[in-house]
Amino acid sequence: MLIEKSLLKSKIENQVGVLFNKSIDEANEFEIYQGLSKALLETISKNWLETRKKYETGKQAFYFSAEFLMGRALGNNLINLGLDKEVKEILKEIGFDLNSVEATEEDAGLGNGGLGRLAACFMDSLVTLNLPGQGYGIKYKNGIFKQKIVDGFQVETPETWLRYGDVWTICRPCEEVVVEFGDGKVRAVPYDMPVIGYGTKNVNTLRLWEAKAMEELNLKAFNDQDYDEALKDVNAAEDISRILYPNDSTNEGKKLRLKQQYFFTSASLQDIIRKFKKIHGTDFEKLPEFVSIQLNDTHPVIAIPELMRILCDVEGLLWNDAWAIAQKTFAYTNHTILSEALEKWWIGLYEEVVPRIFQITQRIHFQFLDLLEEKFPKDKERRERMSIIQGNLIHMAWLAIYGSFATNGVAALHTDILKHIELKEWYELFPERFLNKTNGITQRRWLLEANPELSKLITELIGDKWITDFSQMKNLEKYVADEKVTDRFLEIKSEKKKQLAQFIEKTQGIKINPDSIFDIQIKRLHEYKRQLLNILHILDLYYRLKENPNMEIHPVTYIFGAKSAPGYMRAKGTIRLINEVAQIINNDPEIKDMIKVVFIENYNVSSAALLFPAADISEQISTAGKEASGTGNMKFMINGALTFGTLDGANVEIVEEAGIENNYIFGLKVEDIEELKKKGYDPHVPYEKTKGLKRVVDALIDGTLNDEGTGLYKELYDSLLKGASWHKPDQYFVLEDFEDFRKTQEKINKDFADRKVWAKKAWINISNGGKFSSDRTIEEYAKEIWKIASQKI
The missing domain is CATH 3.40.50.2000 (Glycogen Phosphorylase B;)
Incomplete structure (x- = not known):
């Protein structure tokens, strides 16, 4: 036991008093969150110091990254410290619910996509493996942006996650340094975030730098009442750490x-x-x-x-x-x-x-x-x-x-x-x-924390060593023919789908059927990831259902989550298209909920923790050869979703591990694309010959769909059939892969009806996810690249 329950409760009470001059019965959920977090920091402080001293004389690895998509810290830290049950009991005793307290924490705006989430998983694995490593990045005052969907369009608003400071970072003013540019100098002020491992006393560090001016105020200019000039240098310096990935179109x-x-x-x-x-x-x-x-x-x-x-x-x-x-x-x-x-x-x-x-x-x-x-x-x-x-x-x-x-x-x-x-x-x-x-993800965040119901079942079957040794998951495979086990898995999947449905109804105002197939594509919006292919198929399916209302189909809910870079107009056009198609389909009474389309606003780590466990289908449909790895595919896999995708990135290794027969692979392979390029690819061929394809592509420009005069849909249409000065038409082979995409979707829909067979496929995926732990990846980095060894305190 890291700390006695009674002592931790006392520390929480003390911290609430120090921070807010309030007693527990006066505090609200945010104040309890702050007090609890500070109490935990106090509890680990000795171990954190001891870890730093242990590491400083030996070899260390330093991970330089522009992003660290950490998500919320409290829940993850409680699980890693083994204090989640005790804290839940403490909070209940003083009249609070842990989930409500956790919800007051902002997602740290330190990353945007897979690059940043990978870095966060690596930090978790480094410390859990007791490896001497540290992350270095920027303490962005604002994340990339908070996404709002207004009339179907993405609107960027400030992601002010540091509005009330960050309880999990500690300023180290005595270790600031000066950075010199061609136009002057700035101060780099370090903030340290503890990275807490699972089942270890080691506490590693993520050091983040905040930019500050050499002088906080031009006093002469201020006294001369030239207030803009007085803060000119301050603003210029602080702009450096003001926002993640500023628009670089100028x-x-x-x-x-x-x-x-x-x-x-x-x-x-x-x-x-x-x-x-x-x-x-x-x-x-x-x-x-x-x-x-x-x-x-x-x-x-x-x-x-x-x-x-x-x-x-x-x-x-x-x-x-x-x-x-x-x-x-x-x-x-x-x-x-x-x-x-x-x-x-x-x-x-x-x-x-x-x-x-x-x-x-x-x-x-x-x-x-x-x-x-x-x-x-x-x-x-x-x-x-x-x-x-x-x-x-x-x-x-x-x-x-x-x-x-x-x-x-x-x-x-x-x-x-x-x-x-x-x-x-x-x-x-x-x-x-x-x-x-090969990349990996931490099973502690994406299974143990995100899916406690499935984690409990796994631990009942094979013990809890899988939490730090994910290769143990292979021991689950012997239960694939045990219908009691696979039935329990289906019950858990159903519960996770209900939880997601409640979240979507509460946040999006859309009521979805938990018994429908949850087909989910959540990732950064980019042309090569082909969200456009997905939504064009959905539109085609809608048209076919309108023509044939008696078509045999299991109900499907298509769920998207994605942010587009602020200056990336084609990506923004795709977001608008997804939302317009969603409006058309979701409000059509003739469809009778056979299909629904949902776009998750402001997709982030917290919403991802609901989406991965609820998925039936993991859409990984990038053009073959374009996705380096992907890590979302791994998070889906270990939660029992089947991969529907191309032979691209880590999809190749996923089907090698779990079997191609237990997933759904479609589309051109890398060698097919190279051959097609040599011959000369003409997208007009599939556009004209593939049944129904011309109709959905033309809907972009024939008035069927309305982009409010922005020209976004015309730009999407031209990207498919005309190209541009910097690329050939349909450079990501959306039209060429459309027919195979549709056929494979039809097979998925048919196969889903046999719930027992489907459950076995899902269970095989879970059982063979062991390779995709970031612990394995980091062990390989440590041994083969960094040459560092475990240093346990």
């Missing part, structure tokens, strides 16, 4: 994004070097022996020239010595093959924002050209393709591969594509640096 937005990236990487490196010197002095050749830095995608790659600046300019090392150290310190995770997501910076902007870093990047570029000249003296074109600086653009992914000792993909298929197609020339140059690390 030059000013791009500058701010680059400033964010340099700000947190520079501050983090200064912090790491300061701590290294405290223990090891100035023998920087030892830095790779004690420090391994993982660059999560290209956002933090500017850390490579920044470390060179610190080692050469500040610490006085020779260039070659510093470069050898840097290359042995950094490792890079590639999360995408999409060219637009591989960051490239215009040299004029880069030089303006970080002039010294530009000079260093240039030198790295020329050094790499010398290497290419040596390796490929007769291949000028190859040297040009691989150059870090090409024309007026700096290729950050190329800098990352050259400046690191390891480059990993995040699923077997993704890594294979990197090695043999997208990064083939790099793999030929540095074959020893490329390796795969």
Whole structure:
């Protein structure tokens, strides 16, 4: 027992008194949440300190990420501390419900999509495995945005999660550092968030940086009553950590994004070097022996020239010595093959924002050209393709591969594509640096916490070792023929569907049938993820039902959840289309609830915790070869949803583990797409030949659907059939895959009727989800890349 129940209750009462000058019987749920959280922080503080001291003399891994999508902290921390039952009892004694108290916590606005949620899962696994690791990122004052759906359109409003501060972060003002840009300096103030492991006393740290001006006020300007000028520097500095992913459609937005990236990487490196010197002095050749830095995608790659600046300019090392150290310190995770997501910076902007870093990047570029000249003296074109600086653009992914000792993909298929197609020339140059690390998710957040009913059944059957050793899930497979077990699973799934239905009715005002098939697609809105294919099929199904009201069909509820980047108009058009089709179908009495469409407003970690356990079908329908991994597919799988998707990303490994016969795979494979591209793909062929397809595509422009004169639907139509200057028509093969998508959906609908067979398929998926724990992923990183070992306090 970490703490006696009576003592914890006393601490909660004390904290409510200190924070709000109130007694327990005067406090409301938010005040109880604050007091409880502070009491827990007090309880773990000794272990947190002891963990930090234990780690500081050995090797540590540092995870640099622009996002950490942590979700709510209280519930997860209570489960990891083993205090959830005790706290529930304490709160009941003083007249409060734990769920209501938890609901007052805002989701931390530190991430947006899979990249950030992966980073959060990795933090959980690091500490649960007692591994010496720490995260570094930005303490964004606002998340990317809070999504409102107004007349079917996405409207962005501020996601002010820090309106009343954050009880889970502790300011460390004595460890602030200064970051210098071309136009001045800012202070980086560190805030530490404890990362609490399951079944361990270890408490790791996520350090987040907040940007502050060197001076909080221009007093002269203020006294001169020029109030805007008085706060000009303050606002410019604080803009750096004001919002996650500011719109970069303008030059000013791009500058701010680059400033964010340099700000947190520079501050983090200064912090790491300061701590290294405290223990090891100035023998920087030892830095790779004690420090391994993982660059999560290209956002933090500017850390490579920044470390060179610190080692050469500040610490006085020779260039070659510093470069050898840097290359042995950094490792890079590639999360995408999409060219637009591989960051490239215009040299004029880069030089303006970080002039010294530009000079260093240039030198790295020329050094790499010398290497290419040596390796490929007769291949000028190859040297040009691989150059870090090409024309007026700096290729950050190329800098990352050259400046690191390891480059990993995040699923077997993704890594294979990197090695043999997208990064083939790099793999030929540095074959020893490329390796795969299939992503994973933490079963503690996405099964133990999100689905306590299913977790209880699993523990009854195989014990509780699965919570920290997910390979134990394989022991469930022997129960696949046990109808008592699979019937209990179906009862649990039914209960989770009812809970989600209640949530949707309460928040969306839509009444859905819990006995319908819950077909769910929840992920960032992007063309390659093909939410457009999904909604076009739903519209086609609606038209067919209108023509044939007696069509045999099991009722289906199609559920979407997604945010579009503020400047991504095609994605916004798809959101509008989903919501308009939902309005048409949900309000048509002739359909008689045979199909319903729901768009979850402001999809986040908290709503995800309801959606994954309730799903029957997991829509993972990205164009083959475009999704690096996906992690939503894993969360669905371990909660007993069947994957309906392409052979893309981690879907490939999911069907390898659980069997293709227990999932639903459709569509073009990577090799099919390559062949189709060679022949010359014409989307007009499926558009004309596929029954019903022309009707739904034309609905975008023939007046059937109404985008309120925005032109969003015309843009979607043109993307499918006309293309644009920067891409060919239907570049994600929506129309080509439509017919197979529809056939597979029909098979799903038919198969769902046999509940016992369906339950067996779901149970096999659950039983074979063991590979997809982030614990396994982190163990591989620790052993094969970071070379760190468990350090248990």
